Amino acid sequence: MTSRIGQPELLKEINRAHVFEILRRERTISRPGLAELTSLSRATVSLLVDSLLQAGIVQEAGFGASSGGRPPVLLEFKPHAVHALGARMRDYQWSVFLTDLDARPLDCESIEIRGSSAEAAADALARAVETLLQRNQSQRILPALGVGSPGLVDMRTGVIQSATDVGWFEVPLKQMLESRIGLAVYVANRSKVGALGERWRGAGTGTEDLIYISIGTGVAAGIIHRGELYTGINSSAGELGHVTIEPHGPLCPCGNRGCLQQLVSDPAIAGRARERLRRTQQGRLFERYGAQPEALGAGAVFAAAEEGDELAVEVLDEAAEHLAVAIGNLVNLFNPEMIVLGGQSGAGSELFAAMLREKVRKRAMAYAFSAVTITTGRLGSDAAAVGAAVLVLQHAPELLFGEQPNAVAQ
Amino acid sequence: MTSRIGQPELLKEINRAHVFEILRRERTISRPGLAELTSLSRATVSLLVDSLLQAGIVQEAGFGASSGGRPPVLLEFKPHAVHALGARMRDYQWSVFLTDLDARPLDCESIEIRGSSAEAAADALARAVETLLQRNQSQRILPALGVGSPGLVDMRTGVIQSATDVGWFEVPLKQMLESRIGLAVYVANRSKVGALGERWRGAGTGTEDLIYISIGTGVAAGIIHRGELYTGINSSAGELGHVTIEPHGPLCPCGNRGCLQQLVSDPAIAGRARERLRRTQQGRLFERYGAQPEALGAGAVFAAAEEGDELAVEVLDEAAEHLAVAIGNLVNLFNPEMIVLGGQSGAGSELFAAMLREKVRKRAMAYAFSAVTITTGRLGSDAAAVGAAVLVLQHAPELLFGEQPNAVAQ
DNA sequence: TCAACTTTTATTATAACATTGACAAAGTGC
């Protein structure tokens, strides 16, 4: 945590990153255009652009329109010049994405984890990365891997403190992976990287303060503040699933009562729906699942609600009521610009978002609510893997222009 | 929000601020000592120290012990070299503090506001500042005023969006004050600056991630993340008072149900105590307030609980139960290093903090809870005014070494 | 006591960076 000291190269780093960001955003722009947007001199911009040209990240592309003098040379951002790796784990399966500099997925390799040990998971991931690298030998790839892992992850050390659903405790995943593959590894919780993904390529592009909520087996949030992940002192900020919604509600394995996760999550939603099925004994869902209620999952409830099934809508309305309490609290406490809803089975649907908007309006303070947009994720289940690649892309300038510029794998 | 560009002076600014911070923390240190702590070269440190000597912020003070060679010249931080102004409003009264560079209060001027209009408040504050400046003519004072105001304040514009308890809406306080006194004005919400105060001079010294909770007429939180105020997109982050604790609880003027503020606040605590007095008709509190229950305030409840009064303890236990839900949520969501309790009437007492610790332990996740210290504020009602001065002190380097170094009032 | 060694301080030279101003190149517009 030693804040960077002011050495002369720091200036170049800051300015180059600035120029890089603008190029990525604007896609094509002239040197004078960059000078104006950065408020750097034209000479400085020329120098910085030279290093970007050298790195192959931009290229000259014809001339722009003259504004009464010599027409400017246009510079074009080359997103495919360098690629990044991001991996996500779900249901004992890794998916590793290869993305371009915009975090756009280009290739993907998935692999099942044999066994439930962390060793097996690390082995599998190493193999998948290996395969993906083999298949893309011709590409320049940043020598790092971002990982979206389940559980509580200490981002500084890359140690998984606990991931209850897979039964891992104190797993030094970063270290395990770095010794298997020759890449720097950045590990973070799935929901946290999901937030990064939606911010870079999804619903939150252009937003600096957003909260991503992922609903699946559990519920968790990834918080982005001023464009950066909000981690807290322990990297455990954003544990939305264990926020208390009903102080006297049902007991949670965590020891608390009335945790959001016990009320709103795929199992909770499916459970409520099954319960109602037993009581009402009618409707479309009953026709399909009455015989084998255990087959009814949250996905089916969301799907039925989309088709107007009354029971399903009621179940979701109830869930939305609880979730709205939590989101209202988030709005009051974090005052975000945007809330992005994501999830595997339908929690990221517009139907659900619309329900939530109305209910959150009643819960949150008007002033904070007026500033927030509640919307659905655009990346679906890719959010985490894309975001994992973003963990790498955030370090792109260092990796590209750092001490050993030859460290880029190829 | 235009992020600073990398010009050569930026380096000096960064490094000087770094040296300044270390001097403030260490009080007395040699040049080589600074060089080691900053990892700057000795030559650079000498240059930077020269500018601090010139500004009068440090002075040479004898020699240190030799470690086998020429003994070093010791440098001493001079907290009284320059002073800062911070004001806080409460109960239609301003208190303006003059503090040193450590935010330690040296002088204070209080003034009642005649009438309830914002104009009257601005006039009164301008007069109080004037008086304080007159009385301290011989001092160097930074040409700025920090203000801790009630209500929702947009920190960028200095406009009070709404302060319901004093009936202000859309009040451009920053502008009103700047036109009355010739100083730059920084405005923020009372609880937010309270957090700054406790971090600089109170319970949170040395902490980078803390949440200050102030309990009075209402409840609000000030959040500090990586040493800086967390404001949110609208400067309205930290509205803890309107977090939902009981989804079906009592209606709040804000429109929501079960807001924390309706359950835990001075009026709520006093109200619950009065209610119980009517029912039980006995005990020490009844002896004193049975005849005129309307005279019973929250302060009396806290005082009685300290003396072991059963009824008072029960009332506070109930309040703590509710507050623990909110604090547990804060711990899960923000994962702070410390939570500081403050309040006018006893919410910042060790008795109450002890109650909360036990209850929060049951609510929050173990991993996040293990990282947090729940403690009482050390500044009491001074927290906000001290923190308001901190708003100025945060800008001290710019104010001292900025474009017009002569702008310092004297 | 004196010489060898250390540490501190100041000074000078050097390197990295951004800016300025000049100037040629390449257009526009009357």
Added chain:
DNA sequence: GCACTTTGTCAATGTTATAATAAAAGTTGA
């Protein structure tokens, strides 16, 4: 065709940090 504008680059300049050096001031040990 000529005056004017914009663009791209280069050399000169100023700022900052660092490295090297020398002088100053003390310690240590024979």
